[in-house]
Amino acid sequence: MNSIHQSSAIYNWLQFEVESLIADPGQRPKISSYHPNDRDKVRCAYLQKGPCQPRNHDFPQTACGSSFRRFNPNWFDDYGNWLEYSISKDAVFCLCCYLMKPETEGGDAFVTNGFSNWKKRERLQTHVGIHDSAHNQAWRKCEALMKPKQHISVAIEKQSEQAKKNYQIHLTATIDCIRFLLRQGLAFRGNDETDDSVNQGNFLELLNFLAQHNEEIGSAFKNARGNLKLRAPSIQKDIVRAAASETTKVIVNDLGDELFAVLVDEARDISIKEHMSVCLRYVNKEGQVREHFLGLVHVSNTNALSLKLALESLLETYNLSLSRVRGQGYDGASNMQGEFNGLKTLILKENSYAFYVHCFAHQLQLALVTVAKKQVEIALLFNLLTNLCNVVGASCKRRDMLRDSQMTKTIEALQSGEIASGRGLNQEIALKRAGDTRWGSHYGTILRLISLFPSVVNVLEYCKTQLING
Incomplete structure (x- = not known):
């Protein structure tokens, strides 16, 4: 029992007051009566407190045949790590079997009603039994419970914690690389991303650079699971979308309730799909002129009405309205600046303060x-x-x-x-x-x-x- 007392310090987290537990083994409730989440805590508390051994008690005499006998407190010295005495029932019980023996294994006098035939002291040793007896199995479970650092479940949990830590390091490095590339406006993918490529592209090359110059990151990459897909293009896109969402929130919060101008242009991606790009230009609360990209909207039709509907839909996504627009800038295309049916004209019909300015960048291109x-x-x-x-x-x-x-x-x-x-x-x-x-x-x-x-x-x-x- 000394090893249990020496290990008891690690269980200071117990929420159960040791002194509040019922000491008399004859009056304790079954372990199964406690909530499943609390049973190990109760077991630890009882093991920390130790078996109930009232050595100074005046043990009563009991008739055993033609003679009277009583419990001998010296037996505590021989079986002190588990033997405990119930004053209320004048019987002895087994602490470790009470705590760990499954109820499905049947009744046991040292667990249920107690043992009180003082004439047959050899029953105490019989209860202990051989190496693999029920009592010794229960005792080993008690030792394992009080030595969690040596328990297999703790080893698995520790391994799991290390895997979580490696994953977090890997994810953080991936996000840092993506943020750097986004901030610098650099391409992610390379022309050849195979392992033997001399240049795998900005993203993979930057990750490898971090792993080579940071031991913690390098170790996390080396011990990463084989099915980890943090480097996959789909994961890159997910993180980029999350970064875009957070960036847009910052822009909208910076704009607040101020008025703004919209800058709109048409663009085609590599698959020849037509998109409308929208930028906001405004003066923030510090009096600084800001110009930020808001988003891309796919448009299947580039007539003025379709563009207007797409613009309104994008602004509504961020709780913005055309009524707050005080300027609009486009190229010189007829669907943009047309005097009768252009996007400029359609917006001016709803908001006469949305003044139109021809885009100077397009003028330079022309x-x-x-x-x-x-x-x-x-x-x-x-x-x-x-x-x-x-x-x-x-x-x-x-x-x-x-x-x-x-x-x-x-x-x-x-x-x-x-x-x-x-x-x-x-x-x-x-x-x-x-x-x-x-x-x-x-x-x-x-x-x-x-x-x-x-x-x-x-x-x-x-x-x-x-x-x-x-």
């Missing part, structure tokens, strides 16, 4: 395009590019032919070793039409033509053959 057209050689080049886009993209059949030709040439190049394969490499692309209001799109058009030039030539030869054969 100026660059106009100047370039004055140079004959440059103008001829981009006219030729426009004609190529019109001819190749004039029908679905020609676009499919361009796609199939490019796929065949890519397979041949892969087989000959001219190009390498890998995640993100050799993606399907198409000719990109230059936009009059986006000077940067002209550069993208040239790059696409260079990549697809052999396939474009095949399509043009097919068109030539069709014209000849009439």
